[in-house]
Amino acid sequence: MIKVEGVTKRYGPAVAVKNVSFKVERGEIVGFLGPNGAGKTTTMRILTGFLPPTEGTALVGGYDVQKEPIEVKKRIGYLPETPPLYPEMEVVDYLRFVAKLKGIESGDENRRIDSVIDRTSIGDVKDKLIGKLSKGYRQRVGLAQALIHSPDVLVLDEPTSGLDPKQIIEVRELIRSLAGEHTIILSTHILPEVSGTCGRVIIINEGRIEANDTPENLTSQLQGAQAVRLEVDGPEDEVLRRLGDVPGVNAVSCENAAGRLVCRVEAEKDPETPRRLADAVVNLGWGLYGMQSLSLSLEDIFLKLTDHDKAPAARDAVADPEAADPAAEPPEEVNE
Amino acid sequence: MKNVAAIAMREFKVYFSSPIAYIVLAMFAAIFGYFFSTGLAYFAQFSAQAAMQGGGMGMPPLNINQFVVAPSLGNMTIVLLFLVPMITMRLFAEEKRSGTVELLLTSPVKDYEIIIGKWLGAMLLFCAMLLVAVINLSLLFFYTTPDWRPMLVALLGLILMGGAMTAVGAFLSTLTKNQIVAAALTFGFLLLLWVLNWATSFSNSTLSELFEFLALSPHFEQFSKGVIELKDCTYYISAIALGLFLSKRSLESLRWRA
Numbered sequence: 001m002i003k004v005e006g007v008t009k010r011y012g013p014a015v016a017v018k019n020v021s022f023k024v025e026r027g028e029i030v031g032f033l034g035p036n037g038a039g040k041t042t043t044m045r046i047l048t049g050f051l052p053p054t055e056g057t058a059l060v061g062g063y064d065v066q067k068e069p070i071e072v073k074k075r076i077g078y079l080p081e082t083p084p085l086y087p088e089m090e091v092v093d094y095l096r097f098v099a100k101l102k103g104i105e106s107g108d109e110n111r112r113i114d115s116v117i118d119r120t121s122i123g124d125v126k127d128k129l130i131g132k133l134s135k136g137y138r139q140r141v142g143l144a145q146a147l148i149h150s151p152d153v154l155v156l157d158e159p160t161s162g163l164d165p166k167q168i169i170e171v172r173e174l175i176r177s178l179a180g181e182h183t184i185i186l187s188t189h190i191l192p193e194v195s196g197t198c199g200r201v202i203i204i205n206e207g208r209i210e211a212n213d214t215p216e217n218l219t220s221q222l223q224g225a226q227a228v229r230l231e232v233d234g235p236e237d238e239v240l241r242r243l244g245d246v247p248g249v250n251a252v253s254c255e256n257a258a259g260r261l262v263c264r265v266e267a268e269k270d271p272e273t274p275r276r277l278a279d280a281v282v283n284l285g286w287g288l289y290g291m292q293s294l295s296l297s298l299e300d301i302f303l304k305l306t307d308h309d310k311a312p313a314a315r316d317a318v319a320d321p322e323a324a325d326p327a328a329e330p331p332e333e334v335n336e
Numbered sequence: 337m338k339n340v341a342a343i344a345m346r347e348f349k350v351y352f353s354s355p356i357a358y359i360v361l362a363m364f365a366a367i368f369g370y371f372f373s374t375g376l377a378y379f380a381q382f383s384a385q386a387a388m389q390g391g392g393m394g395m396p397p398l399n400i401n402q403f404v405v406a407p408s409l410g411n412m413t414i415v416l417l418f419l420v421p422m423i424t425m426r427l428f429a430e431e432k433r434s435g436t437v438e439l440l441l442t443s444p445v446k447d448y449e450i451i452i453g454k455w456l457g458a459m460l461l462f463c464a465m466l467l468v469a470v471i472n473l474s475l476l477f478f479y480t481t482p483d484w485r486p487m488l489v490a491l492l493g494l495i496l497m498g499g500a501m502t503a504v505g506a507f508l509s510t511l512t513k514n515q516i517v518a519a520a521l522t523f524g525f526l527l528l529l530w531v532l533n534w535a536t537s538f539s540n541s542t543l544s545e546l547f548e549f550l551a552l553s554p555h556f557e558q559f560s561k562g563v564i565e566l567k568d569c570t571y572y573i574s575a576i577a578l579g580l581f582l583s584k585r586s587l588e589s590l591r592w593r594a
Contacts, residue, residue: 048442049441049442050438050441050442050591051591051592052591052592070444070446071444073442073443073444073445074444076442078438078439078442080435080438080439082434082435084434084435084436084437084438084439085434085436086346086350086434086436087434088350088353088354089346089350089353093349097342097346098439098443100338100339100342101339101342101343101439101440101443101444101445102443102444103338103339103444145439
């Protein structure tokens, strides 16, 4: 459905996007993940025909974005970061205007408008001035605008930015409900959004694609390691030594919590490792009170991937077990 | 064509959901009303005097077209210098500021459709403004028998001149995100075009002829007398085409610079 090949975008001497290539199949939801200024918006603007690429080609539904922009634009619904709304218009009038722009036949207009109003649940504000709407409703009207011509491809630039948690959940659900009939590309710098909604993640940093895979594969394979949390009672240095001797284990760290030791064991990817760890503890006669496999979250990978050429200090911070412990660190911090 | 109409109608309606349309219409009505009624009062006074002094001694009766209609419409051309920037300032500047230009540029619409739609929207308001003048003028037909043909020609001239000014304003509005800047640029530029022939009007050099041709106001003189001249029409229509063409290039460049 979407094919991007070797796309580079320069703004004068500054390079916003560097030789980016990827494909998106029909019906996929793909998340663009990256820090602010990574080139997400630029890539999306190139796809929607708002900006021409400096080099490379982008195809949407088989049409070249530069050579046949009108055909591409007919097939794309685009919600920019700031929804393109006219505050002085009423919601219905606005949607009617957009419907005309998108080339919907006048006989079809009312049906399409009703359908997107229904879809995005903005029925109770449809006669209000857009300027009077809350941020959440504006975002929905923005989505309604993008959906009105039932495009094959939906491009959503940070669809949940600036919304409150409840609105975020609603918008995410809405996006998920659109999967299947539309191919969706959404950008975000919020990690849970990607793991929650997207079938595939493309991580962009400084204009380059750093990774392109499913969230699951990214969390498991890319990592090449696993972490296990053990709750044990036993002498601390003994535990540290013995667990460290288990084959495949790379690092062990423990801390005392209410008379028991809570240990974090990092080991190579091997399904046998948890069993070996449990055996070791039990065979030595210590009590095993808890055991949990810690999945390394997208956040860890994200930080690792986007930090690789930063100062060593930054890398150390990530390697710090506390910072990397997903259980101890809900993703809120990255949300900011 | 459908796109042009959709954009033009939206633009026209938006004028009325902001104070701009009302301000522009009210100012036009007030100023035109002033010129028209004072002109009419003088005309009545002079005709009475003429009738008393020379009652039918071979003197033709005073011509109301010449004494009232032409000057009051002619005076309005200066008022347009102030009103047109108010009409055109928001055309593109506002879209650029609020980001809605992204909607237009990512919709299956050609650039020239956007430009022409916007310009037509502004022209609709301009014509609504002229309608005020038409209402005033039509009152004359109740009391006397003015010649309607020169009136129409003068109105046509105003529309052409307004079209040219609006096209220039539309172009200048594509250059900035700030409506005030757009209005100031437009006013400054139109004023310059207006006074272009003043300084050189006493010399006969080629430069002065060129300025005379480029200036905005001399081309209206013939229209106000009820004469349609090809060179005046050509001037205004070329100015419209140039303004719209520059707007299109400027809109395109937005894609490269954005």
